[in-house]
Amino acid sequence: MEPGSAQSLGTTGNLPGVGLASARKTLIEASNVEKSYGATRVLRGVSFQVRAGEIHALLGGNGAGKSTLIRIITGLTSRDAGGIDLRSSKADRTSPIIAVVHQELALLPELSVAENIGIVHARSGWSLISRRRMREIALGALRLIDPAIGEEIIDLPARKLSLHEGQIVEIARALSTGAEVLLLDEPTANLTAGETAKLFSVLKRLVREEGIGIVFVSHRMREIRELCDVCTILRDGVTIANAAPLASLSDGEIVQQMGQPTQRQATHRNPQQNPRQGSPIELLGPGDVRISILSGTILGLAGAPAGPTGLIAALVGAGPGAGWRLSGEGFGDRFPSPAAAARAGIGFVSGDRATKGILSQLPIVDNVLAARRVRERRRIVAAAERQECRDLVSALKLKAGSIWDLPASLSGGNQQKLLVARLLGLPLRMVVLEEPTRGVDIGTKHDIYGLIRQMADAGAIIIWWSTENVELLELCDAIFAFDTDGRPKGFLPEDRYTEGGLAELTGMAA
Numbered sequence: 065m066e067p068g069s070a071q072s073l074g075t076t077g078n079l080p081g082v083g084l085a086s087a088r089k090t091l092i093e094a095s096n097v098e099k100s101y102g103a104t105r106v107l108r109g110v111s112f113q114v115r116a117g118e119i120h121a122l123l124g125g126n127g128a129g130k131s132t133l134i135r136i137i138t139g140l141t142s143r144d145a146g147g148i149d150l151r152s153s154k155a156d157r158t159s160p161i162i163a164v165v166h167q168e169l170a171l172l173p174e175l176s177v178a179e180n181i182g183i184v185h186a187r188s189g190w191s192l193i194s195r196r197r198m199r200e201i202a203l204g205a206l207r208l209i210d211p212a213i214g215e216e217i218i219d220l221p222a223r224k225l226s227l228h229e230g231q232i233v234e235i236a237r238a239l240s241t242g243a244e245v246l247l248l249d250e251p252t253a254n255l256t257a258g259e260t261a262k263l264f265s266v267l268k269r270l271v272r273e274e275g276i277g278i279v280f281v282s283h284r285m286r287e288i289r290e291l292c293d294v295c296t297i298l299r300d301g302v303t304i305a306n307a308a309p310l311a312s313l314s315d316g317e318i319v320q321q322m323g324q325p326t327q328r329q330a331t332h333r334n335p336q337q338n339p340r341q342g343s344p345i346e347l348l349g350p351g352d353v354r355i356s357i358l359s360g361t362i363l364g365l366a367g368a369p370a371g372p373t374g375l376i377a378a379l380v381g382a383g384p385g386a387g388w389r390l391s392g393e394g395f396g397d398r399f400p401s402p403a404a405a406a407r408a409g410i411g412f413v414s415g416d417r418a419t420k421g422i423l424s425q426l427p428i429v430d431n432v433l434a435a436r437r438v439r440e441r442r443r444i445v446a447a448a449e450r451q452e453c454r455d456l457v458s459a460l461k462l463k464a465g466s467i468w469d470l471p472a473s474l475s476g477g478n479q480q481k482l483l484v485a486r487l488l489g490l491p492l493r494m495v496v497l498e499e500p501t502r503g504v505d506i507g508t509k510h511d512i513y514g515l516i517r518q519m520a521d522a523g524a525i526i527i528w529w530s531t532e533n534v535e536l537l538e539l540c541d542a543i544f545a546f547d548t549d550g551r552p553k554g555f556l557p558e559d560r561y562t563e564g565g566l567a568e569l570t571g572m573a574a
């Protein structure tokens with residue numbers, strides 16, 4: 065009954081094998097697990113088994129209890145009732161090594177990438193492992209995902225990494241432990257299509273060759289189908305489907321069992337239906353790039369983060385912005401601060417919700433109303449705001465105990481909804497979105513698509529960076545692409561408006 069621990073096995077730069085001898089053995093068995101936070105019953109009798117040699121999708125809507133179950137299995141959180149049985153497939157061990165990659169990154173900002181990965185290999189103090197050895201282990205682990213990235217980032221402090229680099233380091237650290245069970249809580253958010261493809265081939269190889277078990281939490285149905293063999297579906301803290309083969313369930317059945325609406329809103333791009341008006345806003349980039357956008361347009365940004373993040377920084381007043389400038393009535397060349405951008409009518413959902421989005425020390429109500437207060441230079445809570453906040457919260461089906469609770473009490477997907485709620489109903493001229501549906505469940509994703517379309521129809525320009533190419537192709541009126549080094553590549557031509565066309569233009573063709 066002891067919780068799994070992320071400890072060191074690795075003595076080579078490559079993954080230590082865990083052996084295939086006992087493939088298919090049950091490594092994790094959770095039965096009738098219960099957990100409440102105050103009056104909220106989060107898990108109400110969950111059962112869940114993970115076997116060696118399988119990739120197991122753990123599915124459920126936002127707030128269904130997936131992360132809570134993972135925290136209980138790994139010993140981070142206590143349970144109120146039920147059993148957790150952990151069994152190793154190795155004869156000399158009782159419980160398996162379990163490594164987790166959480167939704168929010170857990171890197172130590174002042175330590176280098178090598179140290180962040182090596183730290184789990186330093187059994188008791190730094191003296192047991194030399195710096196050179198630590199570097200080798202870290203490089204070996206990073207190379208498993210991307211041969212190019214290792215040398216580039218190995219000596220950087222973690223605080224200097226982009227979100228997606230941080231995610232790669234976390235996954236590499238988990239892989240480097242030689243874990244028998246890898247629990248991945250939405251690991252592909254903020255990875256590009258190319259990186260996701262690489263990660264999936266690594267995971268499949270690990271399952272095939274090393275016989276490990278993988279638990280994959282995701283709201284991206286395509287990825288689930290591509291990667292996983294079986295699924296367990298949670299709904300309101302109860303197991304609805306238990307280790308069901310994925311092939312036996314249609315997408316519609318899965319969504320229905322999660323308790324989500326199966327009807328999609330009509331959000332497809334339709335250039336005829338949405339005439340553009342007014343004088344254009346221009347985005348002027350390095351190398352004489354000029355992007356002209358009329359109000360009411362949804363412009364997608366595609367490609368590795370280095371490109372879109374520079375442009376977005378310029379748009380939201382968050383730094384020099386890689387040489388990008390803005391030109392248009394009422395907009396200066398560049399905003400001196402994010403507050404100035406907000407007052408000029410620019411709304412922003414940051415992709416880095418933990419450090420740049422959520423105000424963790426303030427209750428939900430202040431988080432939702434933050435953009436309004438900055439625009440109107442207000443600090444006082446008006447009585448009417450409470451109702452306004454409740455309306456925004458219910459428009460997005462945000463599952464919260466009370467609007468006075470802190471955001472930490474919300475599940476990951478519900479924290480994301482909170483950032484989107486911040487922008488609703490504001491008279492915005494431009495809405496800048498970085499992965500706005502990150503971690504949001506399938507039902508709500510389509511609600512958010514509909515709300516983005518509504519903001520555009522109300523006259524806002526939408527600039528939307530997503531690593532989910534399908535999402536961009538489905539919703540955007542035009543897509544501007546960057547290559548893998550962050551250089552602008554131009555618009556996706558109308559006759560190449562396909563996944564293949566986008567993969568080619570961004571240099572991420574498989």
Ligand SMILES: Nc1ncnc2c1ncn2[C@@H]1O[C@H](COP(=O)(O)OP(=O)(O)OP(=O)(O)O)[C@@H](O)[C@H]1O
Binds near residue numbers: 101124132
């Ligand atoms: N520390 C806490 N205090 C109060 N409530 C909590 C706490 N942690 C989780 N909850 C509640 O438990 C419920 C389940 O949360 P959990 O994070 O397990 O959901 P999830 O299935 O992982 O959702 P998501 O898909 O959004 O990540 C949520 O409604 C959340 O508000």
